Amino acid sequence: xxxxxxxxxxxxxxxxxxxxxxxxxxxxxxxxxxxxxxxxxxxxxxxxxxxxxxxxxxxxxxxxxxxxxxxxxxxxxxxxxxxxxxxxxxxxxxxxxxxxxxxxxxxxxxxxxxxxxxxxxxxxxxxxxxxxxxxxxxxxxxxxxxxxxxxxxxxxxxxxxxxxxxxxxxxxxxxxxxxxxxxxxxxxxxxxxxxxxxxxxxxxxxxxxxxxxxxxxxxxxxxxxxxxxxxxxxxxxxxxxxxxxxxxxxxxxxxxxxxxxxxxxxxxxxxxxxxxxxxxx
Numbered sequence: 001x002x003x004x005x006x007x008x009x010x011x012x013x014x015x016x017x018x019x020x021x022x023x024x025x026x027x028x029x030x031x032x033x034x035x036x037x038x039x040x041x042x043x044x045x046x047x048x049x050x051x052x053x054x055x056x057x058x059x060x061x062x063x064x065x066x067x068x069x070x071x072x073x074x075x076x077x078x079x080x081x082x083x084x085x086x087x088x089x090x091x092x093x094x095x096x097x098x099x100x101x102x103x104x105x106x107x108x109x110x111x112x113x114x115x116x117x118x119x120x121x122x123x124x125x126x127x128x129x130x131x132x133x134x135x136x137x138x139x140x141x142x143x144x145x146x147x148x149x150x151x152x153x154x155x156x157x158x159x160x161x162x163x164x165x166x167x168x169x170x171x172x173x174x175x176x177x178x179x180x181x182x183x184x185x186x187x188x189x190x191x192x193x194x195x196x197x198x199x200x201x202x203x204x205x206x207x208x209x210x211x212x213x214x215x216x217x218x219x220x221x222x223x224x225x226x227x228x229x230x231x232x233x234x235x236x237x238x239x240x241x242x243x244x245x246x247x248x249x250x251x252x253x254x255x256x257x258x259x260x261x262x263x264x265x266x267x268x269x270x271x272x273x274x275x276x277x278x279x280x281x
Contacts, residue, residue: 002052005031006040012108013040017052041111042270073107077115084120088141089133096148109152109188113181114268121145121177122250125222145177153184161190163280166214166243168196168205170230175222178249182218185269186276202233209241215280217241219261221249227257234259244279248272 001020006013015037021030034052037043045053052058080103087096103112121141128138165186167179176197183195194212196205197220209217217237221230234245238260245261252265262279264272 002034002055002058004037004058012104012110014038015040015043017048017058038274039108039110039270041108042114042268076106080116081120081123084116085123085141088120088124088144089137091140091144093144093147096144097151100148100152109156110185110269113185114270117145117148118178118181125175125250142177146180149177149180149184153187156184156188161192163190163216164192164194164212164214165216165218165276166194166196166205166209166212167218167220168200168208168233169198169220169222170226170233171199171201172229173220173222173226174198176220178222179220182220182269182272186273189273191276202236205233206236206240209237209243214243216244216246216276219245219247219249221247221251224251224254227251231257231259234261246272246275246279 003018003020005016005018007016008014017034017037019032019034021032022028035047035049037047048058080099084096084099086092087099100112100117103116107115124133124138124141127133128135167183169176169179176195179195179197183193187193194208194214196208200208219230219234221227230247230251234247237243237245245259246264247259247261248264248267252263256263262275264275267275
């Protein structure tokens, strides 16, 4: 018999595919974890091994994440995005924080980053580029968002592992909310994170890699104008150090620039975590 078990850690639900096996020596059944599925908010049918997908209990679980359940979540996401934008644009830190707390209780912190905060900040950037909001409004939104991320990181600190991650942006890149979100998320996963964003000179980044000796380097690019600078940065890192390099960010959504590293494109935070975990084994 297989079923899905949920474990709550710091307010977030994590799912495990569990198999019940009979122990004849002890005359009792024991639970054996077949697979760790990840954060409940991001689990999909493809995460379930094919041999178990037709089990009635698994089908029931997957059905709860489809149909009406998904429609309700989509409506909730639209509502929360609209409310968050209103709080951010008005400089209402407490309102934005309260909104996060409400959403976290139902969907978790990771889903708040993936489904609410990040899309809203992309929306803010688009509105500013189209001259639909002023630069002062863009700054207010960004500052409040940064403050929210800082609070989340402080409340979700966990014991650190020995694995170290260095996050940086190419010189000239002034946007680093994505880096902050990633820093907060990976810190909550137990990594030792050094965040050099925004806009550290390439020489400083290379020197920091030499000093910190990270297990992986993450390069974030928001503006397409900074892609060439980022390519040179990645090339310099690759020539001098053996640490795995991952490249991501909004600038990669439009085209497919070539990097001497692994491009992380349109991945959720949990997917990024899985990619890192597989690489650092």
